[in-house]
Amino acid sequence: MSTAEMLLWVNKYKPKSFDEIIGNKEAISTFRNWLDSFFNGTSQNKAALLWGPPGVGKTLTVEVAAIEYKAELIQMNASDSRSYDDVERIAITTSKHVGFSVSRKIILVDEIDGILVSEDKGGLNALIKLIEVSKFPVVFTANDPWDPRFKQLRDACLMIQFNAVRSTSIIPFLEKICRAEGISYNREALKIIAERCEGDVRSAINDLQTCVAGRKVLKLEDVKWLAYRDRVIPAFEVLRGIFSANTCNSAKRYTITSDLSYDELIQWLNENIPIQYSEPKELVDAFNSLSKADVYLGRIKSSQDWSLLS
Ligand SMILES: Nc1ncnc2c1ncn2[C@@H]1O[C@H](COP(=O)(O)OP(=O)(O)OP(=O)(O)O)[C@@H](O)[C@H]1O
Ligand SMILES: [Mg+2]
Structure with a gap:
């Protein structure tokens, strides 16, 4: 991670354990039960699809799982991949290969919605093949997995829905960041940030950082402009x-x-x-x-x- 990226509070204050993740307790618990059953060989599904609105902790949950399960995270962004042949080649090769030092792996194919932008069916087929051949849990994330073209993929996955996070959960999280940064804050200002983000925790943290703008104080007037953003x-x-x-x-x-x-x-x-x-x-x-x-x-x-x- 570059220094500039480290300075972003979404990275600096990114949770490292399940306990620190706010909201979506039920989804996270379903996900953990599935991973437990996968690793002890009793799972019905080889893949899970975490879906829901942006910035609520889907990718984060998988990243934290890698830490908590001491698993190596093999991560791919479906929409970033230049060629879908690559998705198949990298993922399938990796999933077949059981390393000596790390015995557990979690394969994450992030943001699969992007794969539909290309009319090429190869990418989607590669993902389905990946589930079939993988010896490791495969996790997909998507904002909207309800396109009919995802039907076969959905059928092969345990579907886990993530929801917008309540502002009442976001406020204490923002307070924690303020305390860690030594910022004296107006509580009403934090409430406005938490309410304006519409359940998107990433936006709330980014907005807080923008509004604070390098100072050590957050006043009510610093957040007024948020009301106009939409x-x-x-x-x-x-x-x-x-x-x-x-x-x-x-x-x-x-x-x-x-x-x-x-x-x-x-x-x-x-x-x-x-x-x-x-x-x-x-x-x-x-x-x-x-x-x-x-x-x-x-x-x-x-x-x-x-x-x-x-
Ligand atoms: N529930 C949460 N608890 C604490 N921090 C969160 C939560 N959700 C998001 N964040 C913060 O926002 C960052 C981005 O979240 P994440 O990448 O998990 O979003 P996402 O749900 O995968 O969104 P997208 O659909 O855009 O990929 C995280 O790294 C973390 O810093
Ligand atoms: Mg994500």
Whole structure:
């Protein structure tokens, strides 16, 4: 994991045991019972499919299982795989191979919804073949596994549903992060973050980190902008927000609420700076800042290093 990734609270505070995972107790318990029965040879199903909305702990549960069962996690992202032949080759070869040092493995094929984007049936068949030949538990995850093309796969799997996590469970988790980071927080602000994320724990943690913006205090006003995120803010409102912001951080928040691309935003700012500012010094400062932003955007695009945005 790169340093930039480590700084993300979703990674820094990622649970390492089942007890630390919030919500979805029943799903996690079903999953653990299935793994127990798989490893003691009594399981009916060789594969499980964990499904449900984003950011609720599906991938996390499998990662934690690898830690708790002391198993090696063989992880693949179905939508990332360049060729579905690769999925078959890597997974089947690995699953047949019983290593000397690690005797337990869990095979995770993450986000299988992505496989349907390609009309190629090879990928899906490879997954079904994987279940047949694997000597190890195979776990799939998906947001929506109800496409008719998944029927055969579903029939071969123990289906385990994950649900949105309650805000009342998310609040204490966010409080724990604040305490660990030495942040004094407004409880109402945490409640707003937990309620706005609609049960998506990943979003809640990311929102908390964005709202805190490197400071040691979280005030109610820091989270107000979240209320606007769901609706697309017209370009002129975004510009007004940016031009009226007192700090870089509050200006940045307006860029998040907009659905303008960064290129479009730079163009809009370019056209509006002469309207907003009349003093020569202000104009020079504004254009200097904008050209710096443009240089950084170029670097981000060529290096794909999005951490430069922060
Ligand atoms: N229930 C949870 N308890 C604690 N942390 C969680 C929980 N769910 C998610 N997180 C945090 O959010 C991160 C992302 O969660 P995860 O990858 O498990 O989501 P997911 O359900 O697999 O979503 P997607 O459908 O987008 O793949 C985790 O690494 C963890 O930091
Ligand atoms: Mg996932």
